[in-house]
Amino acid sequence: MGPHSWPAFALVAVLVSLVPGPAVIAVVSTALRRGFRASLATNAGVLAGDAVFVAAAAFGLGAILIASHGVFIAVKWAGIAYLAYLGVRALLDRGASFAVDAQPGDVERRAFRLGLATQLANPKVILFFGALLPQFVDPARPAAPQFALLGATFIVSDLLVFAGYGALAHHTRTMLKNPRAARVASRVTGVAMLGAAARLAAER
Numbered sequence: 760m761g762p763h764s765w766p767a768f769a770l771v772a773v774l775v776s777l778v779p780g781p782a783v784i785a786v787v788s789t790a791l792r793r794g795f796r797a798s799l800a801t802n803a804g805v806l807a808g809d810a811v812f813v814a815a816a817a818f819g820l821g822a823i824l825i826a827s828h829g830v831f832i833a834v835k836w837a838g839i840a841y842l843a844y845l846g847v848r849a850l851l852d853r854g855a856s857f858a859v860d861a862q863p864g865d866v867e868r869r870a871f872r873l874g875l876a877t878q879l880a881n882p883k884v885i886l887f888f889g890a891l892l893p894q895f896v897d898p899a900r901p902a903a904p905q906f907a908l909l910g911a912t913f914i915v916s917d918l919l920v921f922a923g924y925g926a927l928a929h930h931t932r933t934m935l936k937n938p939r940a941a942r943v944a945s946r947v948t949g950v951a952m953l954g955a956a957a958r959l960a961a962e963r
Contacts, residue, residue: 765908768895772913775887776920781842781955782808785877786921788849788948789870790928798925800867804874805921806914811879812888813910817903839956841880845873846952849945 782805790798878884896905 764895764897765912768909769912769916771891772916773920775913776916780883781877781881781952782874782917783921783924784948784951784955785845785873786925787928789873790925791932791948793866793870794932795925795929797866797870798929799922800870801874802918802921802925804871804876805878806917807871807875808878808884809888809914809917810910812884813892813906813913816888816892817906817910836960837880839960841876842952842956845877846949846954846956848949849952850949 786798786801786805789801892906892909895909896902
């Protein structure tokens with residue numbers, strides 16, 4: 760990796776993290792429903808998904824997946840279906856989950872699974888790691904340390920940006936003690952998830 764490659768990649772990573780997508784929606788939704796601590800569990804699930812994609816990119820699996828059009832389309836539509844499922848579930852939520860928390864450990868496990876599944880189901884992340892990440896790797900130098908540095912940079916970027924989104928959402932959580940406000944938040948989350956699914960479906 761050249762001396763100017765890492766700053767350029769770090770900037771790209773931050774910009775990608777800032778753009779609202781399914782992972783941001785998952786983190787914000789969890790913060791609104793369960794609070795900041797639970798949103799950190801969703802964030803951790805997203806970061807685990809990032810780590811999986813970094814490892815896949817390091818082994819060339821991302822490029823193989825992108826090159827295999829049929830497999831990529833299957834993964835893409837599986838992700839779209841999952842996002843649509845989350846959207847419909849949120850639309851059907853009557854807001855009760857905002858009012859009373861379950862056992863903290865169970866909440867955090869579910870939050871982690873939500874973040875992991877949401878990130879793994881997003882085909883745009885596959886494209887990012889499979890196609891863009893290798894562009895910042897210098898073939899004349901050992902690849903493993905470069906992938907490790909780039910992957911760690913992206914993971915830290917997601918960690919900080921998504922924690923910020925979660926903190927902002929948590930500050931508005933007090934309004935959700937009102938059942939009507941809770942239902943509105945569920946509807947907004949559902950529409951956002953369905954919108955993300957529709958946007959992915961429309962992309963070629």
